[in-house]
Amino acid sequence: MPEQNNSHLHALKVSCSNCTLRELCLPVGLNRDELAQLDAVIRQSRRLKRGEYMFRSGEAFKSLFAIRTGFFKTCMSSQDGREQVTGFHMSGELLGMDGISANVHGCDAIALEDSEVCELPFTRMQSLSRDIPSLQHHFYRLMSREIVRDQSIMLLLGNMKADERLAAFLLNVSSRLATRGFAANDFILRMSREEIGSFLGLKLETVSRTLSKFQQQGWIKVDHKHIQLYQTDELKNLISGCIHAQSH
Amino acid sequence: MPEQNNSHLHALKVSCSNCTLRELCLPVGLNRDELAQLDAVIRQSRRLKRGEYMFRSGEAFKSLFAIRTGFFKTCMSSQDGREQVTGFHMSGELLGMDGISANVHGCDAIALEDSEVCELPFTRMQSLSRDIPSLQHHFYRLMSREIVRDQSIMLLLGNMKADERLAAFLLNVSSRLATRGFAANDFILRMSREEIGSFLGLKLETVSRTLSKFQQQGWIKVDHKHIQLYQTDELKNLISGCIHAQSH
DNA sequence: CGTCATTTTGATTGGCGTCAAAAGGTGTGG
DNA sequence: CCACACCTTTTGACGCCAATCAAAATGACG
Numbered sequence: 001m002p003e004q005n006n007s008h009l010h011a012l013k014v015s016c017s018n019c020t021l022r023e024l025c026l027p028v029g030l031n032r033d034e035l036a037q038l039d040a041v042i043r044q045s046r047r048l049k050r051g052e053y054m055f056r057s058g059e060a061f062k063s064l065f066a067i068r069t070g071f072f073k074t075c076m077s078s079q080d081g082r083e084q085v086t087g088f089h090m091s092g093e094l095l096g097m098d099g100i101s102a103n104v105h106g107c108d109a110i111a112l113e114d115s116e117v118c119e120l121p122f123t124r125m126q127s128l129s130r131d132i133p134s135l136q137h138h139f140y141r142l143m144s145r146e147i148v149r150d151q152s153i154m155l156l157l158g159n160m161k162a163d164e165r166l167a168a169f170l171l172n173v174s175s176r177l178a179t180r181g182f183a184a185n186d187f188i189l190r191m192s193r194e195e196i197g198s199f200l201g202l203k204l205e206t207v208s209r210t211l212s213k214f215q216q217q218g219w220i221k222v223d224h225k226h227i228q229l230y231q232t233d234e235l236k237n238l239i240s241g242c243i244h245a246q247s248h
Numbered sequence: 249m250p251e252q253n254n255s256h257l258h259a260l261k262v263s264c265s266n267c268t269l270r271e272l273c274l275p276v277g278l279n280r281d282e283l284a285q286l287d288a289v290i291r292q293s294r295r296l297k298r299g300e301y302m303f304r305s306g307e308a309f310k311s312l313f314a315i316r317t318g319f320f321k322t323c324m325s326s327q328d329g330r331e332q333v334t335g336f337h338m339s340g341e342l343l344g345m346d347g348i349s350a351n352v353h354g355c356d357a358i359a360l361e362d363s364e365v366c367e368l369p370f371t372r373m374q375s376l377s378r379d380i381p382s383l384q385h386h387f388y389r390l391m392s393r394e395i396v397r398d399q400s401i402m403l404l405l406g407n408m409k410a411d412e413r414l415a416a417f418l419l420n421v422s423s424r425l426a427t428r429g430f431a432a433n434d435f436i437l438r439m440s441r442e443e444i445g446s447f448l449g450l451k452l453e454t455v456s457r458t459l460s461k462f463q464q465q466g467w468i469k470v471d472h473k474h475i476q477l478y479q480t481d482e483l484k485n486l487i488s489g490c491i492h493a494q495s496h
Numbered sequence: 497c498g499t500c501a502t503t504t505t506g507a508t509t510g511g512c513g514t515c516a517a518a519a520g521g522t523g524t525g526g
Numbered sequence: 527c528c529a530c531a532c533c534t535t536t537t538g539a540c541g542c543c544a545a546t547c548a549a550a551a552t553g554a555c556g
Binding site: 057076077078079080082084086097098099100101102106107126127129130133136137139140141142143144145146147148150151153154155157158159198199200201240241242243244 | 327328332346348350355385393395399406490491
Protein backbone atom coordinates (compact mmCIF):
# COMPACT_ATOMS: atom_id res chain seq x y z
CA MET A 1 0.00 0.00 0.00
CA PRO A 2 1.31 3.39 -0.94
CA GLU A 3 1.25 5.27 2.36
CA GLN A 4 2.60 2.59 4.67
CA ASN A 5 5.75 4.48 5.50
CA ASN A 6 5.08 8.07 6.41
CA SER A 7 8.74 8.90 6.52
CA HIS A 8 8.65 10.40 3.05
CA LEU A 9 5.95 12.86 4.08
CA HIS A 10 8.63 14.71 5.95
CA ALA A 11 10.91 14.61 2.96
CA LEU A 12 8.03 16.07 1.00
CA LYS A 13 8.44 19.48 2.52
CA VAL A 14 9.63 21.09 -0.62
CA SER A 15 12.22 23.70 -1.12
CA CYS A 16 12.84 25.64 -4.27
CA SER A 17 16.31 26.36 -2.94
CA ASN A 18 17.60 22.90 -3.66
CA CYS A 19 15.13 21.79 -6.32
CA THR A 20 16.81 20.39 -9.37
CA LEU A 21 14.14 21.98 -11.53
CA ARG A 22 15.06 25.54 -10.67
CA GLU A 23 16.09 26.43 -14.16
CA LEU A 24 12.88 25.05 -15.63
CA CYS A 25 10.43 26.25 -13.04
CA LEU A 26 9.77 29.46 -11.22
CA PRO A 27 12.80 30.54 -9.25
CA VAL A 28 15.08 31.80 -11.99
CA GLY A 29 17.53 34.45 -10.91
CA LEU A 30 16.37 34.78 -7.35
CA ASN A 31 18.83 35.32 -4.52
CA ARG A 32 19.04 33.34 -1.28
CA ASP A 33 16.66 35.59 0.55
CA GLU A 34 14.05 35.65 -2.15
CA LEU A 35 14.20 31.88 -2.48
CA ALA A 36 13.48 31.56 1.21
CA GLN A 37 10.40 33.76 0.78
CA LEU A 38 9.27 31.63 -2.12
CA ASP A 39 9.76 28.45 -0.10
CA ALA A 40 7.59 29.89 2.62
CA VAL A 41 4.71 30.37 0.22
CA ILE A 42 4.80 27.01 -1.48
CA ARG A 43 2.61 24.43 0.09
CA GLN A 44 3.92 21.02 0.86
CA SER A 45 3.89 19.08 -2.32
CA ARG A 46 1.21 16.60 -3.18
CA ARG A 47 1.54 13.11 -4.60
CA LEU A 48 -0.87 11.84 -7.21
CA LYS A 49 -1.25 8.35 -8.56
CA ARG A 50 -1.83 7.67 -12.20
CA GLY A 51 -5.33 8.69 -13.20
CA GLU A 52 -5.85 11.14 -10.34
CA TYR A 53 -6.99 14.70 -10.98
CA MET A 54 -4.77 17.60 -10.01
CA PHE A 55 -7.78 19.87 -10.59
CA ARG A 56 -11.00 19.75 -12.53
CA SER A 57 -12.70 22.12 -14.91
CA GLY A 58 -15.20 24.22 -12.99
CA GLU A 59 -13.44 23.96 -9.64
CA ALA A 60 -12.66 27.18 -7.83
CA PHE A 61 -9.22 28.43 -8.80
CA LYS A 62 -6.94 28.94 -5.82
CA SER A 63 -3.50 27.76 -6.82
CA LEU A 64 -1.13 27.14 -9.64
CA PHE A 65 0.67 23.82 -9.64
CA ALA A 66 4.26 23.11 -10.58
CA ILE A 67 5.11 19.58 -11.62
CA ARG A 68 8.06 18.20 -9.64
CA THR A 69 8.00 14.72 -11.06
CA GLY A 70 5.65 12.85 -13.32
CA PHE A 71 3.55 13.52 -16.35
CA PHE A 72 0.15 15.14 -16.89
CA LYS A 73 -2.40 15.81 -19.53
CA THR A 74 -4.78 18.76 -19.54
CA CYS A 75 -8.09 18.41 -21.34
CA MET A 76 -11.46 19.99 -21.87
CA SER A 77 -14.58 17.93 -22.38
CA SER A 78 -17.52 18.93 -24.52
CA GLN A 79 -21.14 18.46 -23.61
CA ASP A 80 -21.50 15.38 -25.74
CA GLY A 81 -18.73 13.64 -23.87
CA ARG A 82 -15.86 13.99 -26.31
CA GLU A 83 -12.64 15.21 -24.79
CA GLN A 84 -9.98 17.41 -26.31
CA VAL A 85 -6.49 17.08 -24.87
CA THR A 86 -5.01 20.58 -24.76
CA GLY A 87 -1.54 19.62 -23.63
CA PHE A 88 0.92 17.15 -22.15
CA HIS A 89 3.05 18.43 -19.32
CA MET A 90 6.27 17.34 -17.69
CA SER A 91 8.41 18.28 -14.71
CA GLY A 92 9.09 21.95 -14.20
CA GLU A 93 5.97 23.09 -15.99
CA LEU A 94 3.31 25.22 -14.37
CA LEU A 95 -0.36 24.30 -14.70
CA GLY A 96 -3.57 26.14 -13.98
CA MET A 97 -2.87 29.54 -15.49
CA ASP A 98 -6.07 29.38 -17.51
CA GLY A 99 -7.97 29.55 -14.23
CA ILE A 100 -6.85 33.05 -13.32
CA SER A 101 -9.17 34.86 -15.69
CA ALA A 102 -12.46 33.58 -14.29
CA ASN A 103 -11.30 32.31 -10.89
CA VAL A 104 -12.36 28.88 -12.06
CA HIS A 105 -10.26 26.15 -13.58
CA GLY A 106 -10.90 25.90 -17.31
CA CYS A 107 -9.69 22.38 -17.88
CA ASP A 108 -8.99 19.08 -16.18
CA ALA A 109 -5.44 18.14 -15.25
CA ILE A 110 -4.89 14.41 -14.91
CA ALA A 111 -1.75 12.50 -13.93
CA LEU A 112 -0.61 10.03 -16.60
CA GLU A 113 1.86 8.48 -14.18
CA ASP A 114 2.47 8.71 -10.47
CA SER A 115 3.47 12.30 -9.93
CA GLU A 116 4.36 14.96 -7.43
CA VAL A 117 3.38 18.60 -7.63
CA CYS A 118 4.04 21.82 -5.71
CA GLU A 119 1.02 23.94 -4.93
CA LEU A 120 1.45 27.70 -5.33
CA PRO A 121 -1.41 29.61 -3.70
CA PHE A 122 -2.06 32.29 -6.26
CA THR A 123 -2.90 35.29 -4.10
CA ARG A 124 0.21 34.75 -2.02
CA MET A 125 2.30 34.36 -5.15
CA GLN A 126 0.79 37.56 -6.44
CA SER A 127 1.73 39.58 -3.41
CA LEU A 128 5.15 37.98 -3.28
CA SER A 129 5.75 38.91 -6.88
CA ARG A 130 5.11 42.53 -5.96
CA ASP A 131 8.04 42.37 -3.58
CA ILE A 132 10.27 40.49 -6.00
CA PRO A 133 10.25 42.17 -9.41
CA SER A 134 12.17 39.40 -11.11
CA LEU A 135 9.59 36.92 -9.89
CA GLN A 136 6.81 39.07 -11.29
CA HIS A 137 8.57 39.30 -14.62
CA HIS A 138 9.18 35.59 -14.66
CA PHE A 139 5.51 34.99 -14.07
CA TYR A 140 4.55 37.15 -17.01
CA ARG A 141 7.08 35.28 -19.08
CA LEU A 142 5.63 31.91 -18.14
CA MET A 143 2.12 32.99 -19.03
CA SER A 144 3.37 34.46 -22.27
CA ARG A 145 5.15 31.22 -23.06
CA GLU A 146 1.88 29.37 -22.59
CA ILE A 147 0.26 31.73 -25.10
CA VAL A 148 3.07 31.10 -27.58
CA ARG A 149 2.76 27.36 -27.07
CA ASP A 150 -0.98 27.43 -27.65
CA GLN A 151 -0.57 29.46 -30.80
CA SER A 152 1.95 27.06 -32.25
CA ILE A 153 -0.55 24.28 -31.62
CA MET A 154 -3.19 26.34 -33.41
CA LEU A 155 -0.79 26.48 -36.33
CA LEU A 156 -0.31 22.74 -36.17
CA LEU A 157 -4.05 22.05 -36.06
CA GLY A 158 -4.86 24.60 -38.72
CA ASN A 159 -2.20 23.92 -41.32
CA MET A 160 -0.51 20.57 -40.96
CA LYS A 161 -1.25 17.10 -42.31
CA ALA A 162 -1.39 13.98 -40.18
CA ASP A 163 2.23 12.94 -40.73
CA GLU A 164 3.47 16.48 -40.11
CA ARG A 165 1.54 16.65 -36.86
CA LEU A 166 2.97 13.35 -35.66
CA ALA A 167 6.49 14.36 -36.59
CA ALA A 168 6.12 17.69 -34.77
CA PHE A 169 4.73 15.86 -31.77
CA LEU A 170 7.56 13.32 -31.56
CA LEU A 171 10.22 16.01 -31.97
CA ASN A 172 8.56 18.16 -29.33
CA VAL A 173 8.45 15.33 -26.79
CA SER A 174 12.03 14.44 -27.65
CA SER A 175 13.40 17.94 -27.13
CA ARG A 176 11.53 18.44 -23.88
CA LEU A 177 12.87 15.16 -22.52
CA ALA A 178 16.37 16.18 -23.59
CA THR A 179 16.00 19.49 -21.72
CA ARG A 180 15.33 17.45 -18.58
CA GLY A 181 18.36 15.26 -19.04
CA PHE A 182 16.58 12.23 -20.45
CA ALA A 183 17.45 10.44 -23.66
CA ALA A 184 16.14 12.38 -26.64
CA ASN A 185 15.82 9.43 -29.03
CA ASP A 186 14.60 6.62 -26.82
CA PHE A 187 11.60 7.14 -24.61
CA ILE A 188 8.34 5.76 -23.31
CA LEU A 189 5.15 7.57 -24.19
CA ARG A 190 2.97 8.04 -21.16
CA MET A 191 -0.23 8.58 -23.13
CA SER A 192 -2.45 6.39 -25.28
CA ARG A 193 -2.84 6.64 -29.04
CA GLU A 194 -6.27 8.07 -28.45
CA GLU A 195 -4.87 10.84 -26.25
CA ILE A 196 -2.21 11.65 -28.82
CA GLY A 197 -4.90 11.77 -31.46
CA SER A 198 -7.11 14.03 -29.41
CA PHE A 199 -4.21 16.40 -28.87
CA LEU A 200 -3.28 16.43 -32.56
CA GLY A 201 -6.80 16.58 -33.94
CA LEU A 202 -6.59 13.05 -35.35
CA LYS A 203 -8.30 9.74 -34.73
CA LEU A 204 -6.39 7.03 -32.91
CA GLU A 205 -6.29 4.81 -36.01
CA THR A 206 -4.57 7.59 -37.94
CA VAL A 207 -2.00 7.98 -35.18
CA SER A 208 -1.31 4.26 -35.21
CA ARG A 209 -1.09 4.09 -38.98
CA THR A 210 1.22 7.08 -39.22
CA LEU A 211 3.56 5.69 -36.58
CA SER A 212 3.65 2.41 -38.51
CA LYS A 213 4.45 4.35 -41.68
CA PHE A 214 7.34 6.15 -40.00
CA GLN A 215 8.63 2.80 -38.79
CA GLN A 216 8.38 1.22 -42.24
CA GLN A 217 10.46 4.08 -43.58
CA GLY A 218 13.08 3.35 -40.96
CA TRP A 219 12.74 6.73 -39.30
CA ILE A 220 11.60 5.44 -35.93
CA LYS A 221 11.05 2.20 -34.04
CA VAL A 222 7.70 1.65 -32.39
CA ASP A 223 7.23 -0.98 -29.72
CA HIS A 224 3.90 -0.01 -28.23
CA LYS A 225 4.68 2.96 -25.97
CA HIS A 226 8.40 2.57 -26.41
CA ILE A 227 9.58 4.91 -29.16
CA GLN A 228 13.04 5.20 -30.63
CA LEU A 229 13.97 7.93 -33.07
CA TYR A 230 16.46 6.79 -35.69
CA GLN A 231 16.35 9.59 -38.25
CA THR A 232 15.24 12.81 -36.64
CA ASP A 233 16.44 14.67 -39.73
CA GLU A 234 13.72 13.04 -41.79
CA LEU A 235 11.13 14.05 -39.22
CA LYS A 236 12.48 17.59 -39.21
CA ASN A 237 12.37 17.66 -43.00
CA LEU A 238 8.74 16.78 -42.86
CA ILE A 239 7.87 19.86 -40.84
CA SER A 240 10.54 22.22 -42.11
CA GLY A 241 8.07 24.02 -44.37
CA CYS A 242 5.32 24.40 -41.79
CA ILE A 243 7.20 25.94 -38.92
CA HIS A 244 6.97 29.67 -38.59
CA ALA A 245 9.79 31.64 -40.14
CA GLN A 246 12.16 33.09 -37.59
CA SER A 247 12.12 36.33 -39.52
CA HIS A 248 14.61 39.21 -39.18
CA MET B 249 -2.38 62.96 -47.82
CA PRO B 250 -3.16 61.55 -44.42
CA GLU B 251 -1.34 63.94 -42.08
CA GLN B 252 -2.22 67.26 -43.68
CA ASN B 253 -4.06 68.57 -40.64
CA ASN B 254 -2.09 68.08 -37.48
CA SER B 255 -4.89 69.33 -35.32
CA HIS B 256 -6.02 65.83 -34.45
CA LEU B 257 -2.59 64.94 -33.13
CA HIS B 258 -3.38 67.00 -30.12
CA ALA B 259 -6.70 65.33 -29.66
CA LEU B 260 -4.86 62.05 -29.79
CA LYS B 261 -3.34 62.49 -26.37
CA VAL B 262 -5.16 59.64 -24.80
CA SER B 263 -6.60 59.29 -21.38
CA CYS B 264 -7.86 56.11 -19.81
CA SER B 265 -9.83 58.30 -17.42
CA ASN B 266 -12.44 59.19 -19.96
CA CYS B 267 -12.03 56.32 -22.42
CA THR B 268 -15.27 54.63 -23.30
CA LEU B 269 -13.48 51.31 -23.37
CA ARG B 270 -12.60 51.30 -19.72
CA GLU B 271 -14.71 48.30 -18.93
CA LEU B 272 -13.22 46.30 -21.80
CA CYS B 273 -9.61 47.32 -21.50
CA LEU B 274 -7.11 47.70 -18.73
CA PRO B 275 -8.30 50.18 -16.14
CA VAL B 276 -10.96 48.18 -14.38
CA GLY B 277 -11.54 49.13 -10.79
CA LEU B 278 -8.89 51.79 -10.55
CA ASN B 279 -9.44 54.96 -8.58
CA ARG B 280 -8.86 58.52 -9.81
CA ASP B 281 -5.29 58.61 -8.66
CA GLU B 282 -4.35 55.27 -10.16
CA LEU B 283 -5.96 56.21 -13.44
CA ALA B 284 -3.80 59.31 -13.57
CA GLN B 285 -0.70 57.18 -13.07
CA LEU B 286 -1.84 54.90 -15.85
CA ASP B 287 -2.46 57.83 -18.18
CA ALA B 288 1.07 59.01 -17.53
CA VAL B 289 2.51 55.73 -18.72
CA ILE B 290 0.48 55.32 -21.88
CA ARG B 291 2.08 56.74 -24.96
CA GLN B 292 0.19 58.99 -27.28
CA SER B 293 -1.95 56.78 -29.40
CA ARG B 294 -1.06 55.84 -32.93
CA ARG B 295 -3.20 55.82 -36.04
CA LEU B 296 -2.85 53.05 -38.58
CA LYS B 297 -4.38 52.82 -42.01
CA ARG B 298 -5.80 49.61 -43.36
CA GLY B 299 -3.02 47.16 -44.16
CA GLU B 300 -0.43 48.75 -41.87
CA TYR B 301 1.47 46.67 -39.32
CA MET B 302 1.13 47.40 -35.63
CA PHE B 303 4.14 45.13 -35.06
CA ARG B 304 5.86 42.32 -36.89
CA SER B 305 7.00 38.88 -35.89
CA GLY B 306 10.65 39.02 -34.91
CA GLU B 307 10.65 42.70 -33.89
CA ALA B 308 11.96 43.54 -30.46
CA PHE B 309 9.16 43.51 -27.93
CA LYS B 310 8.81 46.77 -26.05
CA SER B 311 5.14 47.46 -25.67
CA LEU B 312 1.70 46.02 -25.52
CA PHE B 313 -0.95 47.70 -27.62
CA ALA B 314 -4.58 48.36 -26.75
CA ILE B 315 -7.00 48.84 -29.62
CA ARG B 316 -8.99 52.06 -29.24
CA THR B 317 -10.83 51.86 -32.52
CA GLY B 318 -10.57 49.62 -35.53
CA PHE B 319 -9.99 45.99 -36.28
CA PHE B 320 -6.88 43.82 -36.47
CA LYS B 321 -5.73 40.38 -37.38
CA THR B 322 -2.74 38.62 -35.87
CA CYS B 323 -0.97 35.98 -37.91
CA MET B 324 2.13 33.84 -38.11
CA SER B 325 3.72 32.93 -41.41
CA SER B 326 5.54 29.70 -42.13
CA GLN B 327 8.76 29.36 -44.05
CA ASP B 328 7.01 28.33 -47.24
CA GLY B 329 4.97 31.49 -47.26
CA ARG B 330 1.64 30.23 -45.97
CA GLU B 331 0.08 32.32 -43.24
CA GLN B 332 -2.00 31.25 -40.30
CA VAL B 333 -4.32 33.84 -38.81
CA THR B 334 -4.26 33.36 -35.04
CA GLY B 335 -6.93 35.88 -34.17
CA PHE B 336 -9.15 38.82 -35.03
CA HIS B 337 -9.17 41.67 -32.57
CA MET B 338 -11.48 44.58 -31.87
CA SER B 339 -11.55 47.66 -29.68
CA GLY B 340 -10.58 47.23 -26.06
CA GLU B 341 -8.43 44.19 -26.70
CA LEU B 342 -4.76 44.00 -25.81
CA LEU B 343 -2.23 42.71 -28.32
CA GLY B 344 1.38 41.64 -28.07
CA MET B 345 1.32 39.49 -24.94
CA ASP B 346 2.98 36.64 -26.79
CA GLY B 347 6.08 38.80 -27.09
CA ILE B 348 6.80 38.91 -23.36
CA SER B 349 8.27 35.43 -23.12
CA ALA B 350 11.14 35.90 -25.57
CA ASN B 351 11.28 39.71 -25.71
CA VAL B 352 10.41 39.38 -29.37
CA HIS B 353 7.03 39.64 -31.05
CA GLY B 354 5.80 36.20 -32.05
CA CYS B 355 3.30 37.23 -34.68
CA ASP B 356 2.32 40.01 -37.05
CA ALA B 357 -0.50 42.38 -36.14
CA ILE B 358 -2.12 44.04 -39.14
CA ALA B 359 -4.92 46.59 -39.29
CA LEU B 360 -7.93 45.40 -41.30
CA GLU B 361 -9.42 48.89 -41.21
CA ASP B 362 -8.18 52.32 -40.26
CA SER B 363 -7.47 52.03 -36.57
CA GLU B 364 -6.13 53.72 -33.50
CA VAL B 365 -4.11 52.06 -30.74
CA CYS B 366 -2.65 52.98 -27.37
CA GLU B 367 0.92 51.93 -26.74
CA LEU B 368 1.73 50.56 -23.29
CA PRO B 369 5.49 50.39 -22.67
CA PHE B 370 5.80 47.06 -20.93
CA THR B 371 8.55 47.74 -18.40
CA ARG B 372 6.73 50.83 -17.19
CA MET B 373 3.47 48.92 -17.00
CA GLN B 374 5.26 46.26 -15.03
CA SER B 375 6.57 48.63 -12.43
CA LEU B 376 3.26 50.46 -12.27
CA SER B 377 1.48 47.20 -11.65
CA ARG B 378 3.70 46.65 -8.62
CA ASP B 379 2.32 49.84 -7.13
CA ILE B 380 -1.27 49.08 -8.08
CA PRO B 381 -2.18 45.52 -7.06
CA SER B 382 -5.50 45.57 -8.85
CA LEU B 383 -3.73 46.51 -12.06
CA GLN B 384 -1.33 43.62 -11.61
CA HIS B 385 -4.18 41.24 -11.04
CA HIS B 386 -6.04 42.58 -14.03
CA PHE B 387 -2.96 41.99 -16.15
CA TYR B 388 -2.74 38.40 -15.07
CA ARG B 389 -6.41 38.05 -15.85
CA LEU B 390 -5.99 39.42 -19.35
CA MET B 391 -3.13 37.05 -20.11
CA SER B 392 -5.10 34.18 -18.66
CA ARG B 393 -8.07 35.13 -20.82
CA GLU B 394 -5.83 34.96 -23.87
CA ILE B 395 -4.80 31.43 -22.84
CA VAL B 396 -8.44 30.43 -22.45
CA ARG B 397 -9.27 31.94 -25.83
CA ASP B 398 -6.44 30.09 -27.55
CA GLN B 399 -7.48 26.83 -25.97
CA SER B 400 -11.05 27.17 -27.14
CA ILE B 401 -9.69 27.72 -30.65
CA MET B 402 -7.61 24.57 -30.25
CA LEU B 403 -10.85 22.79 -29.42
CA LEU B 404 -12.48 24.26 -32.50
CA LEU B 405 -9.61 23.27 -34.77
CA GLY B 406 -9.23 19.83 -33.24
CA ASN B 407 -12.82 18.67 -32.99
CA MET B 408 -15.23 20.63 -35.13
CA LYS B 409 -16.44 20.26 -38.69
CA ALA B 410 -16.50 23.07 -41.24
CA ASP B 411 -20.07 24.17 -40.58
CA GLU B 412 -19.57 24.03 -36.83
CA ARG B 413 -16.48 26.19 -37.11
CA LEU B 414 -18.26 28.79 -39.21
CA ALA B 415 -21.22 28.88 -36.85
CA ALA B 416 -18.92 29.32 -33.87
CA PHE B 417 -17.07 32.06 -35.70
CA LEU B 418 -20.20 34.02 -36.62
CA LEU B 419 -21.61 33.76 -33.12
CA ASN B 420 -18.29 34.84 -31.63
CA VAL B 421 -18.07 37.93 -33.83
CA SER B 422 -21.70 38.69 -33.12
CA SER B 423 -21.35 38.55 -29.34
CA ARG B 424 -18.18 40.62 -29.32
CA LEU B 425 -19.84 43.30 -31.43
CA ALA B 426 -22.82 43.27 -29.09
CA THR B 427 -20.51 43.77 -26.10
CA ARG B 428 -19.26 46.93 -27.78
CA GLY B 429 -22.74 48.26 -28.41
CA PHE B 430 -23.00 47.34 -32.08
CA ALA B 431 -25.78 45.35 -33.69
CA ALA B 432 -25.35 41.66 -32.96
CA ASN B 433 -27.20 40.36 -36.00
CA ASP B 434 -26.21 42.76 -38.75
CA PHE B 435 -22.58 43.49 -39.37
CA ILE B 436 -19.81 43.93 -41.88
CA LEU B 437 -16.95 41.47 -41.83
CA ARG B 438 -13.63 43.24 -42.02
CA MET B 439 -11.68 40.23 -43.23
CA SER B 440 -11.64 38.21 -46.46
CA ARG B 441 -12.91 34.67 -46.90
CA GLU B 442 -9.31 33.55 -47.11
CA GLU B 443 -8.49 35.13 -43.75
CA ILE B 444 -11.54 33.54 -42.16
CA GLY B 445 -10.46 30.22 -43.63
CA SER B 446 -6.94 30.56 -42.37
CA PHE B 447 -8.23 31.31 -38.88
CA LEU B 448 -10.64 28.37 -38.92
CA GLY B 449 -8.31 25.88 -40.57
CA LEU B 450 -10.39 25.79 -43.77
CA LYS B 451 -9.90 26.79 -47.39
CA LEU B 452 -11.61 29.91 -48.67
CA GLU B 453 -13.85 27.88 -50.98
CA THR B 454 -15.14 25.92 -48.02
CA VAL B 455 -15.88 29.12 -46.14
CA SER B 456 -17.78 30.49 -49.11
CA ARG B 457 -19.71 27.27 -49.66
CA THR B 458 -20.65 26.96 -46.00
CA LEU B 459 -21.88 30.55 -45.83
CA SER B 460 -23.97 29.87 -48.93
CA LYS B 461 -25.37 26.76 -47.27
CA PHE B 462 -26.35 28.70 -44.16
CA GLN B 463 -28.06 31.25 -46.38
CA GLN B 464 -29.95 28.61 -48.33
CA GLN B 465 -31.26 27.27 -45.04
CA GLY B 466 -32.46 30.73 -44.15
CA TRP B 467 -30.25 31.02 -41.11
CA ILE B 468 -28.27 34.02 -42.32
CA LYS B 469 -28.12 36.48 -45.19
CA VAL B 470 -24.82 36.93 -46.97
CA ASP B 471 -24.18 39.95 -49.15
CA HIS B 472 -20.42 39.82 -49.62
CA LYS B 473 -18.99 41.17 -46.35
CA HIS B 474 -22.38 42.20 -45.07
CA ILE B 475 -23.76 39.45 -42.81
CA GLN B 476 -27.15 39.27 -41.19
CA LEU B 477 -28.03 36.59 -38.68
CA TYR B 478 -31.66 35.51 -38.91
CA GLN B 479 -31.73 32.35 -36.83
CA THR B 480 -28.96 32.37 -34.27
CA ASP B 481 -30.68 29.49 -32.50
CA GLU B 482 -29.94 27.22 -35.44
CA LEU B 483 -26.31 28.27 -35.37
CA LYS B 484 -26.16 27.65 -31.65
CA ASN B 485 -27.76 24.25 -32.12
CA LEU B 486 -25.02 23.36 -34.52
CA ILE B 487 -22.30 23.89 -31.94
CA SER B 488 -24.24 22.98 -28.81
CA GLY B 489 -22.58 19.59 -28.66
CA CYS B 490 -19.05 20.77 -29.22
CA ILE B 491 -18.73 23.51 -26.64
CA HIS B 492 -17.08 22.58 -23.41
CA ALA B 493 -19.37 21.58 -20.61
CA GLN B 494 -19.70 24.26 -17.95
CA SER B 495 -19.46 21.60 -15.30
CA HIS B 496 -20.36 21.98 -11.61
C1' DC C 497 -5.97 -17.37 -16.44
C1' DG C 498 -9.82 -14.89 -18.20
C1' DT C 499 -11.66 -10.46 -19.24
C1' DC C 500 -11.27 -6.07 -20.91
C1' DA C 501 -8.79 -2.24 -23.00
C1' DT C 502 -5.59 -0.89 -26.35
C1' DT C 503 -3.45 -1.24 -30.67
C1' DT C 504 -2.92 -2.60 -35.32
C1' DT C 505 -4.44 -3.33 -39.89
C1' DG C 506 -7.79 -3.55 -43.71
C1' DA C 507 -11.87 -1.96 -46.49
C1' DT C 508 -14.83 1.61 -47.40
C1' DT C 509 -16.83 6.21 -47.09
C1' DG C 510 -17.22 11.04 -46.92
C1' DG C 511 -15.79 15.73 -46.21
C1' DC C 512 -12.88 18.96 -47.50
C1' DG C 513 -9.08 20.34 -50.57
C1' DT C 514 -7.77 21.13 -55.23
C1' DC C 515 -8.38 22.70 -59.79
C1' DA C 516 -10.96 25.48 -62.78
C1' DA C 517 -13.85 29.03 -64.65
C1' DA C 518 -17.01 32.66 -64.43
C1' DA C 519 -19.13 36.52 -62.07
C1' DG C 520 -18.91 40.29 -59.38
C1' DG C 521 -16.54 44.03 -56.86
C1' DT C 522 -12.70 47.28 -56.12
C1' DG C 523 -9.32 50.52 -57.16
C1' DT C 524 -6.58 53.19 -60.25
C1' DG C 525 -5.44 56.13 -64.02
C1' DG C 526 -6.83 58.46 -67.94
C1' DC D 527 -16.75 59.68 -64.53
C1' DC D 528 -15.55 55.86 -67.08
C1' DA D 529 -12.60 52.04 -68.61
C1' DC D 530 -9.60 48.77 -67.52
C1' DA D 531 -7.02 45.50 -64.81
C1' DC D 532 -6.93 42.99 -60.80
C1' DC D 533 -8.62 40.82 -56.86
C1' DT D 534 -12.24 38.47 -54.32
C1' DT D 535 -15.97 35.47 -54.30
C1' DT D 536 -18.92 31.94 -55.93
C1' DT D 537 -19.95 27.59 -57.87
C1' DG D 538 -18.94 23.11 -60.02
C1' DA D 539 -16.30 18.72 -60.84
C1' DC D 540 -13.11 15.72 -59.16
C1' DG D 541 -9.63 13.50 -56.09
C1' DC D 542 -7.46 12.48 -51.88
C1' DC D 543 -6.66 12.25 -47.02
C1' DA D 544 -8.31 10.99 -42.94
C1' DA D 545 -12.67 9.25 -40.60
C1' DT D 546 -15.43 5.39 -40.05
C1' DC D 547 -16.55 0.64 -39.62
C1' DA D 548 -14.83 -3.74 -38.63
C1' DA D 549 -12.09 -7.49 -36.88
C1' DA D 550 -8.04 -9.59 -35.24
C1' DA D 551 -3.93 -9.37 -32.32
C1' DT D 552 -1.71 -8.06 -28.36
C1' DG D 553 -1.16 -6.41 -23.74
C1' DA D 554 -2.82 -5.07 -19.06
C1' DC D 555 -4.88 -6.15 -14.93
C1' DG D 556 -7.68 -8.27 -11.52
